[in-house]
Amino acid sequence: SAVISQKPSRDICQRGTSLTIQCQVDSQVTMMFWYRQQPGQSLTLIATANQGSEATYESGFVIDKFPISRPNLTFSTLTVSNMSPEDSSIYLCSVRTVAEYGYTFGSGTRLTVV
Amino acid sequence: DQQVKQNSPSLSVQEGRISILNCDYTNSMFDYFLWYKKYPAEGPTFLISISSIKDKNEDGRFTVFLNKSAKHLSLHIVPSQPGDSAVYFCAARIYSGGSNYKLTFGKGTLLTVNP
Numbered sequence: 001s002a003v004i005s006q007k008p009s010r011d012i013c014q015r016g017t018s019l020t021i022q023c024q025v026d027s028q029v030t031m032m033f034w035y036r037q038q039p040g041q042s043l044t045l046i047a048t049a050n051q052g053s054e055a056t057y058e059s060g061f062v063i064d065k066f067p068i069s070r071p072n073l074t075f076s077t078l079t080v081s082n083m084s085p086e087d088s089s090i091y092l093c094s095v096r097t098v099a100e101y102g103y104t105f106g107s108g109t110r111l112t113v114v
Numbered sequence: 115d116q117q118v119k120q121n122s123p124s125l126s127v128q129e130g131r132i133s134i135l136n137c138d139y140t141n142s143m144f145d146y147f148l149w150y151k152k153y154p155a156e157g158p159t160f161l162i163s164i165s166s167i168k169d170k171n172e173d174g175r176f177t178v179f180l181n182k183s184a185k186h187l188s189l190h191i192v193p194s195q196p197g198d199s200a201v202y203f204c205a206a207r208i209y210s211g212g213s214n215y216k217l218t219f220g221k222g223t224l225l226t227v228n229p
Binding site (some may be wrong): 001004031033040042043050053056092094096105106108110 | 117118123127150155157158159160163200203205211213214215216217218219220
């Protein structure tokens with residue numbers, strides 16, 4: 001299955017600033033997914049990123065707050081903009097694998113906004 | 115409205131015994147159900163899945179049972195080992211158009227296997 005490298009693994013940021021999270025996959029994939037896991041909550045899909053087109057955002061998430069880039073089939077970035085303490089979460093990228101209908105996840109970015 | 119529910123935040127079992135993790139769902143359009151294991155500071159790792167047209171899938175020590183009429187699935191781990199201690203997420207897949215599918219996750223159950 002695909003191997004995903006996600007950076008940074010953690011960061012502490014000041015409110016009002018922005019953080020860009022990178023996700024690198026070791027093989028070409030059509031779709032990449034970005035999730036958020038708030039403390040004590042389930043993983044929630046933020047958006048689906050297809051190469052060459054704009055990302056598709058889920059209800060409650062907007063492009064201005066979470067802009068996504070997908071320049072090629074192995075790389076994507078998620079930016080958390082104008083951060084507030086409520087954005088403190090773990091952010092994960094994911095790709096779909098063929099075997100057994102599973103999805104592979106990166107190791108996540110633990111973001112703390114102070 | 116939570117479509118995938120894991121009502122037990124935590125579960126503690128003795129090494130060698132059976133661990134049973136439960137999951138309920140509400141949307142009958144889910145076509146696949148998946149279990150993920152997550153260690154601290156790591157991303158979730160795919161464990162096992164089951165199609166909505168099956169009632170059982172087994173892979174080594176891990177078996178998933180699906181009761182479609184009750185909208186309930188469970189993950190059995192036999193025998194449980196200390197290395198199984200982790201958070202287990204139940205997830206359900208739904209078709210979202212084109213070639214796209216989406217996963218909906220439960221909140222997870224922290225399994226602790228005591229030596």
